[in-house]
Amino acid sequence: MQGLMMDMPLLVSSLLQHAARHYGDNEIVSRRIEGDIHRYTYADCHERARRLADAFVRSGTAVGDRIATLAWNGYRHMEMYYAVGGLGAIVHTINPRLHPEQIAWIVNHAGDTHLAFDMTFLPIVEAIASKCPTVKTWIAMTDADRQPKSDKIPNLVNYEEFLAQGSTDYRWPELDERTGCGLCYTSGTTGNPKGAMYTHRSTVLHAYAAALPDAMGASARDSILPVVPMFHVNAWGLPYICPLVGAKLVFPGPQLDGKSLYELIESEGVTYSAGVPTVWAGLLQYARENKLRFGTFNRTVIGGSACPPAMMKAFNEEFGVEVIHAWGMTETSPLGSLSRLQLKHDKLPAEAKQKILEKQGHALFGIDMKIVDDEGNELPWDGKTFGNLLVRGPWVMKEYFRGEGGDPLQYDVDGRGWFPTGDVATIDADGYMQITDRSKDVIKSGGEWISTIDLENLAVSHPAIMQAAVIGVHHPKWDERPLLVVVKRPGAEVTREELLAFYEGKIAKWWTPDDVQFVDSIPLGATGKILKTKLREQFADYKLPTA
């Protein structure tokens, strides 16, 4: 029997419309590429997004078209999100840190009809314009009087002039909530990039869940600074979450150095932020060097890669900023879990609390997770056993765009599909998940698994070590054994033997790396993660002293 409630689709346009209607004069503040600060309101943003949507429709855009962006976090990018998604087309955010060849490949794979870009990326656009035949129009996201000229870019138009062709009479269409609204490619370390396509439904449900008190805890009492880029899984949903709750939104533009972030946090009364550990290291360093404190900043979500425990402690103890450790991926919209304490933890000693907060945390309602062995058998939630992490939920991908890579799901006995995250994790009896490795990085030594992340975290906690990576290398008896590769801090000295001795008593003895290699640098990918594939290539011919 069908119930009798209104049948209203969940649409991203409703998010901005809600903010414009109910939080109309709450602010969106952006640091622009030009360096100045731009301020306007949700009502202004909604009006411009509708005009922009109308301009796209007038220029021939239809439901389902893909429209690309190469842009920093700012108000025009926000307008693109809503104009494109709202009209029923798909906003395809591209990571500008990829190689231009890769960007061109992605644009062609997506079949983008328009590409809007910040001036920083003009050289990229000039390099790829002739290689992207599906793009009819290139849109320079800048003021009309700063519009660049380029004979390498056919049909280059100005964002403001383009937008001005649209009418404010435009009304958002009532779409099927399973219509695509966003597309983001993973910069896979192997094979071609693959696209995850979000729906209106998945985006709105993700925003509801992410705003909850035990997740981001976002509210109209917050001033929120998304440091994580809008080209990186939709800035973890913040451009959708903030209008949902009416929070003030502060965009940092391209300036992500410690000084610029600190100044923006203080001048805009930022209460809350989100980003990857690398960015926070810069902010912490700047604040320490200048003996600064935060006036309003009280919590931040850290994800993308595991947050070093030392960084969590520094934020918390030195600066009074609560760190919320989170886990997710492009294929999960991205938020899957966050680590927050519960009522029952109140009486735990501080150290035990800290251990919980260092985990990647609890599944948000909507997401279910489990860990399985290589045969797909579910493993116990004891906080020790680690296995391949599988997830499912209404904001988890079921297949990649254009069927790339076939059906990625693993099916359980009930025929339900689970997405294999490629992560290896433990889950404890209270449901807290902790990533111990990537499936392809975990070291399988004599049938037992060794977590490279644990070994790396311990290595970087040594005062002489700046960066560390652990890879498995072939061993005749154990199949694989761990090799520790490190970059020393400038001026610091440490020996192989001292480093290996440093592990004593901190891990099971058989986890201790068989050797240490000192290098000048460790290869990083476009999102700042260690490229272990490269590292494994580099040490392909390496022989362990124990072999």
Add this chain to the structure above:
Amino acid sequence: MQGLMMDMPLLVSSLLQHAARHYGDNEIVSRRIEGDIHRYTYADCHERARRLADAFVRSGTAVGDRIATLAWNGYRHMEMYYAVGGLGAIVHTINPRLHPEQIAWIVNHAGDTHLAFDMTFLPIVEAIASKCPTVKTWIAMTDADRQPKSDKIPNLVNYEEFLAQGSTDYRWPELDERTGCGLCYTSGTTGNPKGAMYTHRSTVLHAYAAALPDAMGASARDSILPVVPMFHVNAWGLPYICPLVGAKLVFPGPQLDGKSLYELIESEGVTYSAGVPTVWAGLLQYARENKLRFGTFNRTVIGGSACPPAMMKAFNEEFGVEVIHAWGMTETSPLGSLSRLQLKHDKLPAEAKQKILEKQGHALFGIDMKIVDDEGNELPWDGKTFGNLLVRGPWVMKEYFRGEGGDPLQYDVDGRGWFPTGDVATIDADGYMQITDRSKDVIKSGGEWISTIDLENLAVSHPAIMQAAVIGVHHPKWDERPLLVVVKRPGAEVTREELLAFYEGKIAKWWTPDDVQFVDSIPLGATGKILKTKLREQFADYKLPTA
């Protein structure tokens, strides 16, 4: 173009399953009718709910069947919610304060197949059993060794024995999310009761929205006491919201007096509660008389009817408990709006903040609202103009069960249906809504509207007045003029002239009632609201001195 995210329905069974899996040992504590305290966990509750669902299926229950409850807030009622809703049937919660004749009428209208009841309501069941031919089985919600016998009730079974027939192998079916899961009749003051039927989708979306920081702000750090009955619009969603966030759940059973509530709040570390003003008056009085303070209790949602400003102040200033004023109705699941401050209010003086908090607040994301005149024209959001309040959203009803009362919606120029709440309200420029009256109670004097609620609130703020109601009575020149009807506090004295003078300077002069009538009591309905229809009948022949 369809996006590529997993197509998982939003189901109420997922809520309890999530809690059992991710917050398995968090507690559900219930004060039982027998007076003792029952404790178990979400994992226990989930197991028993699945057995109960299986028992219903084995007893012939099919998707879409209606199964009734006449019960207080407790763990068995919670199990009924999930067993019945989870299997695809519809849990029909009945208000036991209704007259038995009305209860029988509702059971027959719903066509309930089973009715489960707490022992308190055995006399009601005995009175109606022979009049309810659709009910095949009556279930006494009590321990097996306390099972009552009654020759007036055919096929009377024991809850525990019934549940024991079910298997823990039962798995929740994957239903269409638009399947009905709950049914609640409004105890309409005119005409027959009418049923609102919730869906799995509407219930889950409502739970997400209601848990948000600017709504209830519910979290796994909370111990939550739903004082509002589970037979009254699903205790405002708390039996669904608490498992979503993993909060400890504390059920008060039948004992809603100040002493019992106070003791439960303290012994179970309750942080948060929800209820109607009447209940809170009892708690405040008990705490004051015994000079008590709260240890953990820090906020409460008050709704159902407007919270007197004096009560808000008392909670806040005397007891440090934040009052969150809320608005909703059976037809809106129920939460439509809550009043919380925003970042931009930080610098307002305390009194201005208080004025905002006294409003019914901001629409939750999902709900849109507007005010219209009697011709359906939208009225401005200026905080002064008042009009009929219309709402829409995915947890707002579109029609009553079995089409009672026809199509209730009002359609706008875009063909979108809005539900007329029957309330009269203002909305200010910031989107804060304030109820000024019921549409049928507002007094239309010479074409202008006078809010009876404002006049009543002022009257009860007079120290000699215990209860007040204002009704419109016929006036030859102005059509209608207000008449103030009051009950004095025991031992207090006040004259007609003193009361009328009390309004001076507090409202527009022409709003002042034309007369005052002193009475011994004011008629109340089953949910504790003033029955103005009765009052109008009582004063049908009354002539104003100004007429």
